[in-house]
Amino acid sequence: MNHRTSTLFALLIAALWAWWQLDLKFIDLFPTKGGAQIARDFFSAAWRPAVDYQSEFVPEGAPPFLWIVLQGMLRTIYFATAAMTLAVVVGVPLSALGSRLAPPWVRIPVRILVGGMRSVHELLWAIFFLAAIGFNSGAAVIALAIPYAGTLAKIGAEMLDETSDRAYHAMRGFGTGKLTAFIAGLLPQATPDLAGYTFYRFECAIRSSAVLGFFGYETAGYYLKASFENLHYQEVWTWLYAFVLLVLFLEAWSGQLRRRFVA
Amino acid sequence: MQSVSLQRGDTKVFQNFNLQVQHGEQVALVGPSGAGKTSLLRMMAGGIPAESGDILHGDASFAGATPKELRSLRARVGFIHQDHALVPNLRVCSNIVAGRFGRQGLLPALRALIAPTQETRLEVLQLLDQVGIGDKIYHRVDSLSGGEQQRVAIVRALFQKPDALLADEPVASVDPERARDVIGILTKVAQEHNLTLVVSIHDIALAREFFPRVVGLRQGKIMFDAAPLDLQEGQLQELYSIQTK
Numbered sequence: 001m002n003h004r005t006s007t008l009f010a011l012l013i014a015a016l017w018a019w020w021q022l023d024l025k026f027i028d029l030f031p032t033k034g035g036a037q038i039a040r041d042f043f044s045a046a047w048r049p050a051v052d053y054q055s056e057f058v059p060e061g062a063p064p065f066l067w068i069v070l071q072g073m074l075r076t077i078y079f080a081t082a083a084m085t086l087a088v089v090v091g092v093p094l095s096a097l098g099s100r101l102a103p104p105w106v107r108i109p110v111r112i113l114v115g116g117m118r119s120v121h122e123l124l125w126a127i128f129f130l131a132a133i134g135f136n137s138g139a140a141v142i143a144l145a146i147p148y149a150g151t152l153a154k155i156g157a158e159m160l161d162e163t164s165d166r167a168y169h170a171m172r173g174f175g176t177g178k179l180t181a182f183i184a185g186l187l188p189q190a191t192p193d194l195a196g197y198t199f200y201r202f203e204c205a206i207r208s209s210a211v212l213g214f215f216g217y218e219t220a221g222y223y224l225k226a227s228f229e230n231l232h233y234q235e236v237w238t239w240l241y242a243f244v245l246l247v248l249f250l251e252a253w254s255g256q257l258r259r260r261f262v263a
Numbered sequence: 264m265q266s267v268s269l270q271r272g273d274t275k276v277f278q279n280f281n282l283q284v285q286h287g288e289q290v291a292l293v294g295p296s297g298a299g300k301t302s303l304l305r306m307m308a309g310g311i312p313a314e315s316g317d318i319l320h321g322d323a324s325f326a327g328a329t330p331k332e333l334r335s336l337r338a339r340v341g342f343i344h345q346d347h348a349l350v351p352n353l354r355v356c357s358n359i360v361a362g363r364f365g366r367q368g369l370l371p372a373l374r375a376l377i378a379p380t381q382e383t384r385l386e387v388l389q390l391l392d393q394v395g396i397g398d399k400i401y402h403r404v405d406s407l408s409g410g411e412q413q414r415v416a417i418v419r420a421l422f423q424k425p426d427a428l429l430a431d432e433p434v435a436s437v438d439p440e441r442a443r444d445v446i447g448i449l450t451k452v453a454q455e456h457n458l459t460l461v462v463s464i465h466d467i468a469l470a471r472e473f474f475p476r477v478v479g480l481r482q483g484k485i486m487f488d489a490a491p492l493d494l495q496e497g498q499l500q501e502l503y504s505i506q507t508k
Contacts, residue, residue: 166348167350171364173308174340174364175334176361177364177368177369179369180368180373184376188352188353192352
C-alpha cells in the first residue's frame with residue numbers, strides 16, 4: 001500500500017469511526033413526518049415574504065415591520081463594523097510582527113498568540129465575555145474582534161511572506177529604517193490582497209454579528225429567532241432576503257473597492 | 264578596499280583583496296558569472312560585512328561602524344539593482360522619494376511618500392527629465408517598460424544624493440540597444456553629479472566604450488585593471504576561457 005492509498009484509507013476509517021460514535025443512520029439525514037410538514041410550511045412561505053407583522057397582536061404604536069427590519073440590519077452592520085475596525089487595528093500590526101521579517105523572538109510568540117486568538121470561535125468568546133463583562137455592546141464587539149484579528153494576523157503574515165521583499169531590502173540597503181522600509185517597500189505591495197481579504201472578513205463579520213442576536217443583541221438574528229420560534233415563516237423569509245441583499249450589496253461594494261486598490 | 268576577505272559557505276570569495284577607486288572615477292567590473300562581482304558591490308555598499316580587512320569610504324570606515332554609522336554610510340552609496348527593486352504598484356514619484364529615506368525619520372519619510380512637497384516633486388521631475396522620462400512621474404511603475412523602470416531605479420539612486428553609485432548588472436534584462444542607452448545615461452549622470460560609478464557588466468564592448476577603467480574579476484581575484492585601450496584580447500580570453508575549464 002503506497003502513501004496516498006494508506007492516507008485515503010485512514011481518512012475513510014476516521015469518517016466511519018465518527019459516524020459510529022454519533023450513532024448516525026442514513027435515514028436520520030431525512031426529515032421526519034412532522035419535520036417534513038414544517039419544511040413544507042417554511043419553504044412555501046419563501047414566495048410570500050412578510051411586509052407587515054404576521055402576529056395578530058401588535059402593540060399600538062409599534063413601528064412598521066419593515067422599519068424594524070431596517071433597524072435590525074443596521075445594528076448588524078454596526079456591530080460588524082465596530083468589531084472589524086478593532087480587528088484591523090490589532091490584526092495588521094500583528095501580521096507584520098508574525099511575518100518572516102520579524103526576528104524569531106518576536107515572530108514565534110506572536111504566532112502562538114494569534115493561534116490562540118483564532119482557535120476559539122467568536123460565539124464561544126461571546127459566551128465568555130458576556131459572563132466576564134456583562135450584557136453590553138462592548139462584550140459582543142470584543143468577542144467578534146478577537147478571532148477576526150487573529151485570522152487577519154495569520155493570513156496577513158502569510159501574504160506579507162509571499163510578497164516580494166526586493167524593494168524592502170533595497171531600501172534597507174541605502175540606510176532606511178526597518179519600519180519605514182516595511183511601510184514604504186512591502187506594505188504597498190501586499191495592500192491589495194490584504195484589503196481584499198479584510199473585505200471578505202467583513203462579510204463574515206456581518207454573518208457573525210447577525211448570529212449574536214441569538215444571545216439577545218438586537219441584530220438581525222434576534223428578530224429572526226423570534227419570528228422562527230413563533231412560526232412566522234413569512235417574517236423569517238423577509239429577514240433572510242434582507243440579509244442576502246445586504247451581503248450582495250457588500251460583495252458588489254467591496255469588489256469595486258478591491259478593483260480600485262489593484263488598478 | 265584594503266586586504267578584504269570574504270567567505271560564503273565553504274567558498275572563499277575574496278582573500279586579501281585590494282581595490283582603490285578615486286572619487287568621481289567610473290569603473291566597469293567585468294568577469295564571468297561567479298567571479299564575485301555582486302559580492303564585491305554589496306560589500307562596497309555595506310550590504311555584507313567583510314570578514315577581515317576594511318572598506319573605506321572617504322575617511323569613513325565600514326569596519327567596526329556602529330549600526331547608526333553603518334546606516335549613515337549606506338545612505339551615501341546609491342545601489343542600482345539588476346531587477347530594479349522598485350515597488351511595482353506605487354507611482355514613479357513615490358518610488359523615487361524613497362531614495363532619501365535613509366536620511367529621514369519615519370514621519371518625514373511617510374509624508375514624502377504620501378504627499379511630497381512641490382519642491383520635492385520639482386526635484387524628482389528634473390532628475391526624471393535628465394534620464395528622458397519626465398512625463399512618467401505619476402505613472403505606476405508596473406506600467407513602464409523594463410528600460411524605463413531601470414531609469415527610475417537610477418533616478419531613485421540619484422535622489423539619494425550619494426557620493427558613489429554602484430550598479431549590479433543594470434542592463435542584464437534589457438535588449439542591446441536599450442542597454443547602450445541605460446549605460447550612456449548612467450555614465451552621463453554620474454559625471455554631471457560628480458559621482459563615483461562602479462558598474463558590473465557582462466557586455467565587454469559596452470564596458471570598453473563607456474568606461475575609462477575596466478577591472479577584470481575572476482574567482483575573487485583581479486585579472487586586469489586597465490584603460491580600455493590598453494586591454495589585450497588575450498586578457499579577455501583568459502578571463503572567460505579559464506572559467507570553462
